[in-house]
Amino acid sequence: MILWFSTFAVSVVSALLPFLPMEAYIIAAGAAEGGTATAISLGVAAGAGATIGKLVWYEAARRGIDSRWAQRKLAKPKVKEGYQRWVERMRGRPWYAVAVMFVAASVGVPPLLVMAAVGGLLKMPLWAFVPTVFLGRSIRFTLLFMGVDLAVH
Template sequence: MSVGSALIPLINIEAYLVGIGALSAGGVVGLAIAAGVGQSLGKIVWYEVARRGVDSAWAQRKLSSPKVRPVYDRWVARMEGRPWFGGAVMFAAAFVGVPPLLVMAAVGGALRMPLVVFVPTIVVGRTLRFWLILVGVHVAIG
């Protein structure tokens, strides 16, 4: 479910976790880890599509736009050689959801963020987010 929700934005993993959390007697850590890893696997797909697609003729035409190119170049400059900055933005997207993680996964791929930064950041951020949701459900239902 978590991989599918990472690939298809209409599937809401948080709502699913609330339902599963209400039905489970415990094991929230395991559920959170499974959901976090699954979401990360799905976001890696978006990352790779963007990483490979940025060199396509279509993307290069879009990037040649006088409005788009400066924004793209500014983000490349921010990310290159600053893995902590990119990691912080990606963690915020994974944990809080702002900016949206799907968008940031594509941006990370297009900007060629190192996978050694991208993957652990997403796994930790998503796992913590899902753990808090599951703990909240258990606290709410007593």
């Protein structure tokens, strides 16, 4: 149980601070504990922690878009054009946003930290953001834990 909670905690911190990769933790923790059930449990713990951490980035961007600083940035034609392009892509197409976010969460391209902020800026619905990030991250981390288990045990 301690490993589950520490995995969750490290995942939250890793999601907030991009220079602390969760994958390094997974290699160490996966080598210490083995088994498919453990890999799934720890993958879900890591997915939940990552979702909470990315939710902080999402909310900061969502609330920050209305700030004076953001509005000054959006006053620049090139920035505004890029922002409007993304808004048009997402508007009325929540499944497009979900697909892009799922790929970012599970594969890491584009980087999830960037996409969490973009999701907040574009006010992606939370009902779409949270489960998409949780599922994508849980799958990614579970597969990494299973890979370490296969390699070590």
